[in-house]
Amino acid sequence: MHSGAEKTLIKMENINKIYKGVQPVHALKDINLTIRKGEFLTIVGPSGSGKSTMMHVLGLLDTPTSGKLHYIGQETSKWNEKQKAEFRNKEIGFIFQAHLLLPEFTALENVLMPYYISRKTNSKMKDRAKEILMLVGLSDKLYSKPPQLSGGQNQRVAIARALMNNPSVVFADEPTGALDQQTSADIYNLFRKINSEENMTFIIVTHERNLAQKADRIIEIVDGKIIRDEIMSSYN
Amino acid sequence: MRFYELFIAFKYLKANLRQSIIITIAITIGVALIIWIPSINLSFFGDLIDKSVSSAPNITITKELDTFKRNKSSFDLFFADRTLLLKDQVQTRKRNIKSYKQIMNQVKHVEQIEAMAPFVSEQGFIIKAAEERGAQVRGIIPELETKVVDIEKDIIRGGIKNLGINDIVIGVTLAEKLNAEVGDRVTVTGPRGISRNLKVIGIISTGLRSKDEFQVYVSLKSGQQVFDLGNDVNGIGIKIKDIYEANKVAAELREITGLNVDSWMEDNKQILDQINRFKLIIVFINFLIIFSAASSITSVFIMLIASKAKEIGILKSMGAKNHSVMAIFIIQALFLSLLAYVLGIICAKLLLMWYASLIAQAGETFLTSEVPVFRISPQYAVLAFFYSTVTSILASVIPSYQAAKLNPVEAINA
Incomplete structure (x- = not known):
């Protein structure tokens, strides 16, 4: 299905994540995983299985306790906070369950934020932000602030923001968890469209079976371990 | 961005x-x-x-009586229970400088010095009709004194430049108390009872209560006569370029002259x-x-x-x-x-x-x-x-x- 899905984008080697405390929690146990560019992948599992932790480690928001994480052939464990921040800004887009927009800023400004953070100056970027907002169906809400928008609209702004810097990979943590069925379906279709048009990698953490089944590859985690890594029949 | x-x-x-x-x-x-x-x-x-600062010299050279200097503690003890007037009289005696021109010559090379003026300054009485007031009488050479102290800025009526042997300039509050105006005549009396009848040619207002109520200016000659000083003066007033150098210059002058030298900083120490x-x-x-x-x-x-x-x-x-x-x-x-x-x-x-x-x-x-x-x-x-x-x-x-x-x-x- 995806001609560009041959290059390795992410490689996890024996990744462990242990949360220290009175009762240490072993959230990820010896995870080995390779994700290719352009994949549309879902991570499923029950609550507390470690799927969000995996997304945070993959998204360089959290550091593994042991093991190696490679991004486009580069080992990331030696990267400092600054390098990780730069990489997140350039190569990674996040979509969280609660949309997590900045309430003081308009939809357009929220979408432009990753571009602002990159400190680049390109007069065309505002047009790009508008185009993305149009793509997610919010061309009439450019100057509305998050409190003036519905849950579904805010989630679409968050999606537009994740796409702004044209990242290599988009992580979505329960992106449709708080939305009704129709809106969820619309958002899934949008992800699919961008995935096929831009060859952008999508890694979606979800507990919704319906959504998971529509992915090209399903990874199931239980108790911090990958118990299933299945490439769906439609995926070549 | x-x-x-x-x-x-x-x-x-x-x-x-x-x-x-x-x-x-x-x-x-x-x-x-x-x-x-x-x-x-x-x-x-x-x-x-x-x-x-603007109504007094930056530095004043006076002379202390040798015996007073040597026996200051015994003087203090001796005058401890005496009247203030008696003490003042002794202090008056200690201030005479005979050779002021020689001293002025001796110190004129000091770089900071801008102007110098000899003066007599004693306590006396100013009398007009039935009104009699105590005052600090300062005998000056107006053309020199005005270079040391800018008295002219404080003149509110009349003037001081032409202060002659028969003239006097008085503080504004004193003038009010005596009911004296420019053109009136007042009598100045020294502690030894010598009096002179002088014409008011100017009124000054410095804004300082101590000056406006008690200060009068007469010519040096008049002052010397009233206080029976002959040709002596009580001191030399000095204006310097940087007023905050006053203590340093005072020390230098003390070294050169061996006399008592006070700076405005010491005078205003409080x-x-x-x-x-x-x-x-x-x-x-x-x-x-x-x-x-x-x-x-x-x-x-x-x-x-x-x-x-x-x-x-x-x-x-x-x-x-x-x-x-x-x-x-x-x-x-x-x-x-x-x-x-x-x-x-x-x-x-x-x-x-x-x-x-x-x-x-x-x-x-x-x-x-x-x-x-x-x-x-x-x-x-x-x-x-x-x-x-x-x-x-x-x-x-x-x-x-x-x-x-x-x-x-x-x-x-x-």
Whole structure:
């Protein structure tokens, strides 16, 4: 299905994540995983299985306790906070369950934020932000602030923001968890469209079976371990 | 966008208007108090110093009687229970300088000296009709004395340049008490009963109560006659280029002449000491003001940052670096402190105007007969600037640093 899905984008080697405390929690146990560019992948599992932790480690928001994480052939464990921040800004887009927009800023400004953070100056970027907002169906809400928008609209702004810097990979943590069925379906279709048009990698953490089944590859985690890594029949 | 931190900081300032106003008010009050309190006192003391310095020589050379110098302690003991008048008479005797021209020649090469004038200065009585008042009678050579002390600026009626052997210039309060005006005649009497009838040719008003009520000027010759000094003088008044070098120059002159040399700084030691004591108290008051303002800024910022934890997490997930997160909050503190500084200066000025109007209603103070001009003290305005900026930056650094160090995952889940 995806001609560009041959290059390795992410490689996890024996990744462990242990949360220290009175009762240490072993959230990820010896995870080995390779994700290719352009994949549309879902991570499923029950609550507390470690799927969000995996997304945070993959998204360089959290550091593994042991093991190696490679991004486009580069080992990331030696990267400092600054390098990780730069990489997140350039190569990674996040979509969280609660949309997590900045309430003081308009939809357009929220979408432009990753571009602002990159400190680049390109007069065309505002047009790009508008185009993305149009793509997610919010061309009439450019100057509305998050409190003036519905849950579904805010989630679409968050999606537009994740796409702004044209990242290599988009992580979505329960992106449709708080939305009704129709809106969820619309958002899934949008992800699919961008995935096929831009060859952008999508890694979606979800507990919704319906959504998971529509992915090209399903990874199931239980108790911090990958118990299933299945490439769906439609995926070549 | 090159400086997105500015963009976010100003959005936050606008969105959190209430916190912004609280911080601005806290700093404004601090700035206004830091400037206002010292400005009142420094204006008051500064005015007193200005008036004292401008109405007397910077340095005065007098002569102490050798025996008095040698036996000062026994003199003190001897006069301890005697009348003040008797003591004054002995002190009068000690001041005569016979060879003042020679001394003036001896010191004229001293670089700091701008002008010199010999004088006699004794206590006497001024009499007009039934009115009799005690006064400090200063015998001068007007063309020399006016170069040492700018008496002419204090002349409110008549003049002093043409002060002749039969003329006198008197202080304005004394003139009122004697009911004397320019053109009237008054009698000056010295302690030895020698009198001269002189014509009032000028009235002075220095703003200093001690001068305006007790000072009179006669010609050197008249003074020498009334006080029975022959050709002697009591001292030499000196004006120097840098008045704050007075103590140093006085020491040099003491070395050269071996005479008693006093500087305006020594004469006004009490006022200068009072200023220094006051500055010490101000340091303490300022510390309290700064401490209370800083605490309020820190607590407001801690609350603000706690309420923004999630958003900080989002910004960091999008690639905002730690120093940028810190900058977002420090920029807010800096902007508010600059705004508060301007407002604080305006408040300090208004408070000074209000205080001046209170004093103006009284019309005088206990040491001066005029209301001083109250100005904002530049040194405290500069201090307040550093206070407002440094305090607010320091007060915001710790919470901002904590914000920058927030783990994005924890912040997002907060």
